[in-house]
Amino acid sequence: MSFAVRVVFIISLTANLFALLMLCQNGVFSAIKRSVRNIIHTKTLQTDDLRSVSIYDDKFIISGLPFVARGEDLYRLPESVRSRIRPILWELGKQPSGGRIRFKTDSNSIAIIAKSSSSVSYHMNSIMKSGLDIYVDDIYTGSAWPDINGDIKKRFYLGDKKLKNITIYLPLYSPIKIHKLYIEKHATVARPDDLKLISPIIYYGSSITQGASASNPGLSYPAIISRRTGIDFINFGFSANGLGDIDIAKLIGTIDSSLIVLDYWANPTSGQYKKSLPDFVGAIRKKKQNIPILVISPFYSAGLQKQRREKREIAFDFVAKRKRSGDSHIYVLDGENMLSRENSSGLVDGIHLNSLGFWFGANALEAKILEIIDQ
Amino acid sequence: MSFAVRVVFIISLTANLFALLMLCQNGVFSAIKRSVRNIIHTKTLQTDDLRSVSIYDDKFIISGLPFVARGEDLYRLPESVRSRIRPILWELGKQPSGGRIRFKTDSNSIAIIAKSSSSVSYHMNSIMKSGLDIYVDDIYTGSAWPDINGDIKKRFYLGDKKLKNITIYLPLYSPIKIHKLYIEKHATVARPDDLKLISPIIYYGSSITQGASASNPGLSYPAIISRRTGIDFINFGFSANGLGDIDIAKLIGTIDSSLIVLDYWANPTSGQYKKSLPDFVGAIRKKKQNIPILVISPFYSAGLQKQRREKREIAFDFVAKRKRSGDSHIYVLDGENMLSRENSSGLVDGIHLNSLGFWFGANALEAKILEIIDQ
Incomplete structure (x- = not known):
């Protein structure tokens, strides 16, 4: 063998071994199987009797993503903060947790590409992580x-031809591009019914707030509470990164809201939590003096008993202190009311x-929210 | 190049292309990343201060798998039916849904290999599919x-050194081998507290009965009901294959039970369901004249509105007919009480x-079960 042939041979052998290794890895075979099954599945989407509509049309409302303008990506954060915030926050902000596309139609079916x-993930299925939920009149x-x-192609049959409110819940943990949205050819599209005529609730927090590990995009606690109360919401849960970043507090201060929920005890250490709370709330208060702020202590x-105890005390002490110094619009909720030891199968x-x-969690938090907002 | 070298070269080139193709498939990169992360994770298991115990020891009870003898695989069906049943049922029977390893210990921690x-799956996470839940005194x-x-290596810290009941819930959708179970070196093991002193409830059904798509092994509805009532259970849910197989009915007739729940409306067509119900119940009744049987109609x-309506009618008609012909131990529950349109986010x-x-589902079914068993 010439030297060149020998080199090619060795490279090839390495590649062979690598290919073999890949095949021996469990999961690859099933990934291929899944792929084939999905290709068959997605090829069945029929659109002959449908017409394409644009989610950026006037009749559509993109809720929960206050900075998304016509034609823009479905991100949670505005381009204006990109250079100021930690890069990981920008990446997480591309995941449209809490984002919803809302419209009204009398179409008997809709299709989405x-x-x-x-x-994939050990504790999340692909429906919640990267999929979509469809609710019709909040069902x-x-x-x-x-x-x-990563391709989604699906037609949904909605049961009848009456005019109904459609809500498409966007993925909790993956960026998404809606390539096509279809309704039936002769169907109409209209503006959706209004949500309750008060400003949205903003939730700031960790992966739990963002929605891990609900089974579905519509099952984060902010989404459940919104359907029950009719109040719109914005989900600023940043997986592993709810660390009290001051730039996020400043951003929250610029958004019209009826209540700001701070549920970010999970990611910081006790020390970080104690240090960041006054600054975070202070930054919001510079813009929003009278908007109620609700601090949630650990679930x-x-x-993690010790940390939970410490952070609970920090949250309660902080709120008491702010109240004493004249902030009459700050509240605290014991997170263990949302999830207790007795309910730990949650x-x-x-x-x-x-x-x-x-x-x-939604059960306890909804009660507290209504108590605050009714005041 | 010689002919042999050329052949090797072509084979190698194919393998190279294949390796490249594998790498280009989304999911493979993340699978490798996951793998690396998991290897790091699983390598951290420390067992120096632990001693190994055997789940086949007298002090351990393997609940929910009535046919598993000492040292045998954790399967749901006995070898004796293997040649008679459809091969897929045997395969599904290897998945130990409902299987639990129960014991008592004063160890502060336990570890499992x-x-x-x-x-992976689109609608199941790997915890419920192939993982384990640990409950301590039913928490x-x-x-x-x-x-x-597929390797599981984990140490659980249980919080204190009191004697407590441990329940390990086995995976709902994957066979499992427990290689090692550890407790701390100086800790003791004892028989677990008895469950309620009545025979187990047997649930026969589809993937829903088997537990798809709970987030956790301990969250199938039979498992939830068992923790609430203290009554043991056997899960004979066979994913996509709850078709009223007569050999399964005969097997159920041989197992000591206090109630038999038939929840298998999901897999058969309306015709198959109508035809199989009388035979299935007949085969059980040959062995168990007075054990209550509860038929659940569709959730x-x-x-699928039409099919649900048809099957509901079949279930209700069948139970009414058996009652008229003298069976006073048969009952029916409307599945829509377990999951209704209003609760469809379930x-x-x-x-x-x-x-x-x-x-x-457990809420409605528990009430019905207690009503029947208290009679």
Whole structure:
């Protein structure tokens, strides 16, 4: 063999071994199987009797993403903060948790073609992570999820030809592009019914706030509470990064809201939490003197008892102190009312909530929110 | 180049292309990343201060798997039916849904090394599919899940050194081998406290009964009801294969039970359901004349209205007919009491229940079960 042939041979052998290694890795075979199944699945989408509509049309409302202008990406944060915030926050801000596309139609069915992501996780399914939920008049009516390439193609049958409010809940943990939205050819589109005529509730927090590990985009606790109360919401949960960043506080101060919920005890250390709370609330108060702020102390979690106790005390002490110094619009809720030891089967991995946990959480938080807002 | 070198070269080139193709498939990169992360994670398991105990020891009870003898695989069906039943039922029977390992210990921590599977799914996370839940005195205390190779290695800290009941819930959708179970070196093991002293409830049904798509092994509706009532249970839910197989009915007739729940409306067509119900119940009744049988009609699902109506009628008519012909131990529950349109956010994909849906389902079914068993 010549030297060149020998080199090619060695490179090839390495590649062979690598290919073999890949195949031996469990998961690759099933990934291929899934891929094939999904390709077959997605090829079945029929659109002959449908017409395409644009989510950026006047008749559509994109709720929960206050900075998205016509034609722009469905991101949570505005371009204006990009250079100021930590890069990871910008990445997480591309995940449109809490984003909803709302409209009204008398179409008997709708179809969606979109691109999100195909990544998987131990505690999240791909429906919540990268998929979509459809609610009709606030009743859950189905979901779509991506294939191995991140492609979503699905037609939903809605049951009748009456005019109805459609809400498409965007993925909680993956950026998404809606390529096409279809309704039936002779159907009409109209503006959706208004939500309750008060400003949205803003939730700031961690992965739990963002929605991990609900089973569905419509099952984060802010989404559940919004359907129950009719009040719009903005989800500023930043997975592993709810650290009290002052630039996020400043941004929150610029958004019209009826209540600001601070649920970010999970990510910072006790020290960081204690240090950041006064600054974070201070930055909001510079812009919003009278908007109620609700601080949530830690939920129950399996383990982490000491940290939970410390952070609970920090939250309660902080709110008491602000009240004493004249802030009459600040409140505190014991997170263990949202998830207690007795309801700990609402945890998926000892820390994150599952759909049941979000339901428990919404029950306690909804009561507190109504108490505050009714005042 | 010689002919042989050329052949090797071509084979190698193909392998190279294949390796490249593999890499280009989305998901593979993340699978590798996950794998690396998991290897790091699983390597941290410390067992120096632990001692190994055997789940087949006298002090351990393996609940929910009535046919598992000492040292045998944790399967749901006995070897004796293997040749008679459809092969897919045998495969599904290897998935130990409802299986629990129960014991008592004063150890402050336990550790588990096990092998399950690494496959993923659009509507299931790997915790429920292939992982384990640990409950301490019926309180959820954490979960373990497999890495990309299906390996589970995890230590659980239980909070104190009191004697407490440990329940390990086995995976709902994957066979598992428990290689090692550890407790602390100087800790003791004892028999677990008895469950309520009545025979277990047997649930026969589809994927929904088996537990898809709860977030956790402990969150199928039979598991929730068992924790609430203290009554043991056996889960004979066979994903996509709850078709009224007569051999399963005969098997159920051989198991000591206090109630048999038939929740298998989801998989058969209306015709198959109508035809199989009398035979299935007849085969049970040959062995168990007086054990209460509860037939559940369809849950709510997005779509499938006609089939649901038909099957509801079949279930109700069948029970009424058996009552008229003298069977005073048969009952029916409207599945829409377990999951209604109003509670349809308890569905993950329009058909299967999420953890919230199982909770809703358990609420209605528990009430009905207590009503029947108290009679």
